[in-house]
Amino acid sequence: MNTIIESLQQFWQYTGFANMTWQHLVMIIIGIGFITVAILKEWEPLLLVPIGFGIIIGNIPFVNGLNIGIYEQGSVLNILYQGVRQGWYPPLIFLGIGAMTDFSALISQPRLMLIGAAAQIGIFGAYLISLTMGFTPAEAGAIGIIGGADGPTAIFLSSKLAPHLMGAIAVSAYSYMALVPVIQRPIMLLLTTKKERAIRMKAPRQVSQREKIIFPIVGFVLTAFIVPSGLPLLGMLFFGNLLKESGVTRRLAETARGPLIDVVTTLIGVTVGASTQANEFLSASSVKIFLLGLLSFVIATMGGVLFVKFWNIFLKEGNKINPLIGNAGVSAVPDSARVSEIVGLETDKKNHLLMNAMGPNVAGVIGSAVAAGILLSFLG
Amino acid sequence: MMSQALIFLLTVSKSDLMLEKDPHGWVLTFTSVLVVFVALILLRYAYDFIGKLNTGEITFTRKKKGLSEEEAVAVAMALALEKGNNNPDEEVAAAIALALREEIEGSVHDYESYVITIKR
Numbered sequence: 001m002n003t004i005i006e007s008l009q010q011f012w013q014y015t016g017f018a019n020m021t022w023q024h025l026v027m028i029i030i031g032i033g034f035i036t037v038a039i040l041k042e043w044e045p046l047l048l049v050p051i052g053f054g055i056i057i058g059n060i061p062f063v064n065g066l067n068i069g070i071y072e073q074g075s076v077l078n079i080l081y082q083g084v085r086q087g088w089y090p091p092l093i094f095l096g097i098g099a100m101t102d103f104s105a106l107i108s109q110p111r112l113m114l115i116g117a118a119a120q121i122g123i124f125g126a127y128l129i130s131l132t133m134g135f136t137p138a139e140a141g142a143i144g145i146i147g148g149a150d151g152p153t154a155i156f157l158s159s160k161l162a163p164h165l166m167g168a169i170a171v172s173a174y175s176y177m178a179l180v181p182v183i184q185r186p187i188m189l190l191l192t193t194k195k196e197r198a199i200r201m202k203a204p205r206q207v208s209q210r211e212k213i214i215f216p217i218v219g220f221v222l223t224a225f226i227v228p229s230g231l232p233l234l235g236m237l238f239f240g241n242l243l244k245e246s247g248v249t250r251r252l253a254e255t256a257r258g259p260l261i262d263v264v265t266t267l268i269g270v271t272v273g274a275s276t277q278a279n280e281f282l283s284a285s286s287v288k289i290f291l292l293g294l295l296s297f298v299i300a301t302m303g304g305v306l307f308v309k310f311w312n313i314f315l316k317e318g319n320k321i322n323p324l325i326g327n328a329g330v331s332a333v334p335d336s337a338r339v340s341e342i343v344g345l346e347t348d349k350k351n352h353l354l355m356n357a358m359g360p361n362v363a364g365v366i367g368s369a370v371a372a373g374i375l376l377s378f379l380g
Numbered sequence: 381m382m383s384q385a386l387i388f389l390l391t392v393s394k395s396d397l398m399l400e401k402d403p404h405g406w407v408l409t410f411t412s413v414l415v416v417f418v419a420l421i422l423l424r425y426a427y428d429f430i431g432k433l434n435t436g437e438i439t440f441t442r443k444k445k446g447l448s449e450e451e452a453v454a455v456a457m458a459l460a461l462e463k464g465n466n467n468p469d470e471e472v473a474a475a476i477a478l479a480l481r482e483e484i485e486g487s488v489h490d491y492e493s494y495v496i497t498i499k500r
Contacts, residue, residue: 110427117420124409131405138395140405161395211427211434218426226419363420370419374412379395 019061023278031055031273034175043178044335047151050266051174054273070274081271084166087159089268090152091236096261097152097365098216098240099253101333105358107211108204112325112356116363118307119329120371122147122300126292127375133288138162141375143289146173147296148368149180149332155272156233157372160380167276168286172293174272180335181342183294184327187301188343192323196309197347199322201356209247216241223370229380230373237369297330304329304360321356328357331364452477 012018034052038045057077058070070077083089106113123144130140142162145154146169154173158166176183220238224231243253304326312320324344328336340357402408432438456476 107427107431110424110431113420113424113427114417117417120416121413124405124412128405128409131403136395137398137402137405137408138393141395205435207431208434211430214430215427218430219423222422222426223419226415226422366423367416367420370416371412374415378408378412379398 014063016061019063021061021278023282024059024061027059027276027278027281028056031059034273037178044174046265047174047269048178050269051171051273054270055171055276056273057270058274058277070271070277077271077274080267081275083264083267084155084170084271084275085159085163087156087232089264090156091232092264093152093261093268094233094236094369095240095256096258096264097333098237098242098256099244100257100261101241101244101362101365102358103215103241103362104207104212105204105355106360106362107207107215109356109359112321112359113363113366114311115304115308115321115326115329115360116331116365116367117329119300119304119326119331119360119364120148120367121303122149122296122298122330123368123371123375125299125303126296129295130292133292135285135288136162138379139165141379142166142169143292144296145169145368145372145375146176146289146293147300147330148364148371149173149177149297149300149330149336150365150368151177152268153233153368153372155268157375160376164280165285165289167272167281168289169293170272171276172290175290176293176297177332177335180297180330180332181339183297184301184330184336184339185343187298188305188324188327188339191302191305191309194347196312196323197344198351199312199320200348200351201320201322201325201353204355204359209245212245213242213247216245219366223366227370227373227377229376230369233369233372234366237365300330301327322351322353325353325357325360328359328361329364329367331361331368333361333365334358336364337361452481455480 016024031052031054034048034055037043038048038052062068064072066072067075068077069075070081072078123146125144126147127140127144130143131137135143138161142154142158142165145157148154151170151174155166155170158169162169216238220234223234227234240253240256243249243256305323306326307329308321308323308326312323315321322340322344325337325340328340330336337354337357341352341354344351344353398408429438453473456473459476460472
């Protein structure tokens with residue numbers, strides 16, 4: 001009888017209940033919160049459900065030495081986590097993004113590319129503020145990239161510059177991407193007049209197949225020559241797009257934008273979530289990162305909208321740009337472009353901005369990858 | 381012997397170096413924003429150029445000099461006379477002139493209806 005009781009006592013020591021702290025509980029509640037928001041509000045469910053469940057996985061307390069934890073060398077989770085840690089997953093996701101993105105809106109109006117550049121100001125605004133808050137330049141660069149509103153880019157850069165902050169940076173980036181409609185709308189309304197919001201833009205012209213094929217090749221060569229450190233992201237993005245547009249690699253394109261991106265998104269979500277173990281995640285620096293992430297989104301949105309307003313001063317009547325598409329330069333494809341459309345329709349029910357907003361939106365993806373490459377060359 | 385500067389460069393990370401050179405981050409910020417803009421401006425003009433090439437706004441072939449209307453009519457009448465029609469009809473001449481002009485200016489399409497209707 002005693003042996004049984006001793007065995008049970010010993011087993012108890014291995015259970016999560018015996019090892020639980022209040023921090024574990026807080027993180028599990030956060031994980032459940034992510035899942036709840038994803039299901040009830042449908043905010044980025046493909047990301048928040050895996051991340052939320054990953055947070056729960058990573059915060060089940062256990063006794064070290066069982067070789068099951070994400071930070072324990074050789075464990076299953078640790079092996080899967082290497083895709084994040086070494087930066088393998090983000091380029092694969094970019095391959096899928098390239099294979100599913102139609103760049104026609106940008107090709108037909110290349111001038112909108114500048115909005116994608118202007119919105120990157122959020123990255124560098126957050127970088128400057130992070131430095132004043134005591135982060136090192138490498139940490140500040142990794143935090144700043146949250147303003148690129150691009151999860152894979154944020155993971156890629158933070159894995160290179162500040163791996164110890166990656167969990168907080170990734171969760172922050174994905175959380176704010178899910179909150180894009182909530183964050184951007186009031187800023188857009190605050191910075192624009194009703195007259196500006198009612199500006200009608202010309203519908204993008206039809207783009208030929210030849211232009212669509214030339215786009216990824218020229219785009220890659222130009223950007224990669226300027227920022228070779230962005231090669232993994234830019235290369236995969238434009239390669240994926242070439243698979244889509246070439247017309248002769250349909251099977252590869254379908255795999256890249258279908259099963260491949262689904263598998264990698266699942267793995268990246270779960271492992272990033274699981275990497276947020278309470279003892280690593282619940283710290284003052286995580287709170288600062290969340291605050292800076294929000295600031296970077298705000299600055300990026302303001303940068304895009306104000307840039308269009310400034311640009312309009314020099315544009316002739318009839319050629320002006322609706323500043324409501326300025327927010328779309330932050331990337332977060334296609335959510336921020338949808339916000340432009342929705343806010344535009346609130347002012348004028350017949351003014352559809354979606355196709356015009358998709359231009360700066362996809363330019364933002366290129367812009368944030370270029371910005372990540374620059375930060376990596378300076379700080380990596 | 382390695383210089384102090386080289387030893388410093390080999391032992392410190394780029395981040396430390398940046399902290400030393402640019403503690404407030406303004407230099408990196410200015411440089412990075414500039415590079416992002418330059419990259420996307422270059423792309424903008426590249427695609428502008430490709431788009432114009434594609435829509436025919438820019439061409440590399442020398443534009444053929446077209447005949448004036450009077451010249452085309454004169455050629456048409458001469459052709460008609462040569463074919464044995466001593467008194468060419470105005471409509472026939474105009475039709476031949478129109479076809480000639482289109483041929484010379486390169487605005488003929490691959491498939492034509494071969495029906496020319498002239499409204500009086």
